[in-house]
Amino acid sequence: MAFALHPQLEAGCDELGRLGGCRLLLKNNAIFPWLLLVPEVDGIEDLHQLPADQYDEVMTTVRRVSEFVAAYFQPEKLNVACIGNVVRQMHLHIVGRSADDPAWPATVWGFDGKKPYSDEEKHKIRAAARSFLGLP
Amino acid sequence: MAFALHPQLEAGCDELGRLGGCRLLLKNNAIFPWLLLVPEVDGIEDLHQLPADQYDEVMTTVRRVSEFVAAYFQPEKLNVACIGNVVRQMHLHIVGRSADDPAWPATVWGFDGKKPYSDEEKHKIRAAARSFLGLP
Numbered sequence: 341m342a343f344a345l346h347p348q349l350e351a352g353c354d355e356l357g358r359l360g361g362c363r364l365l366l367k368n369n370a371i372f373p374w375l376l377l378v379p380e381v382d383g384i385e386d387l388h389q390l391p392a393d394q395y396d397e398v399m400t401t402v403r404r405v406s407e408f409v410a411a412y413f414q415p416e417k418l419n420v421a422c423i424g425n426v427v428r429q430m431h432l433h434i435v436g437r438s439a440d441d442p443a444w445p446a447t448v449w450g451f452d453g454k455k456p457y458s459d460e461e462k463h464k465i466r467a468a469a470r471s472f473l474g475l476p
Numbered sequence: 477m478a479f480a481l482h483p484q485l486e487a488g489c490d491e492l493g494r495l496g497g498c499r500l501l502l503k504n505n506a507i508f509p510w511l512l513l514v515p516e517v518d519g520i521e522d523l524h525q526l527p528a529d530q531y532d533e534v535m536t537t538v539r540r541v542s543e544f545v546a547a548y549f550q551p552e553k554l555n556v557a558c559i560g561n562v563v564r565q566m567h568l569h570i571v572g573r574s575a576d577d578p579a580w581p582a583t584v585w586g587f588d589g590k591k592p593y594s595d596e597e598k599h600k601i602r603a604a605a606r607s608f609l610g611l612p
Binding site for chain 1: 521522523524528531532535536538539542543546553554555556557558559560561562564573580581582583585586
């Protein structure tokens, strides 16, 4: 069966492309620069359950996406996490954080504020991500 | 200068040993099975800033520690994260989560409950970690 994104991830994000065996998503919340990587696997929920080669590939991809978020959005620091207590399809968060964001210094998980991107903003981020990461 | 743990990490945790260029710590909170890895580096705060070889080593170590937490504590799932908005010395959380823990399904960051381990509990966890992970 073909890999399918969890409906909640699909609803809350825009897909930027595929990278390192993962779907790369932009969370549709302009309050935080927030990307997600969803490894295209079924049946496992925790990172360490990935086969070793795939684990390494996903982690290398996290690094590349972190470099993109740092370079493009220039946040003060990054928060990187694999949680999935609610949406159990394995997904990794790469979030740029700054002392002037409204959740600081708490985490973004549990922060309720939302501000959808404009189409123009999404287009710019998609173009920048594709260029930086060499996405097709 | 020798690497030194941040005082807040030192105060809230017990050191279990050294692994993969990191200090392995047990968070002194029996409410959650919660280990930390602190890469012995200075001057950088974000994971992707680690040199590539060291990044790979740290991530492999995260995987091994995750395997230990999963095998020993048998939680329902793991939460793995590098946040560091408050304590800026780079550290990774590996936390076992279960539907009957008091923070579920929210994250443990921002949850205020604390329950120190007894000396006997700490001793058991230390012994199990050392055996599983081959710590000296």
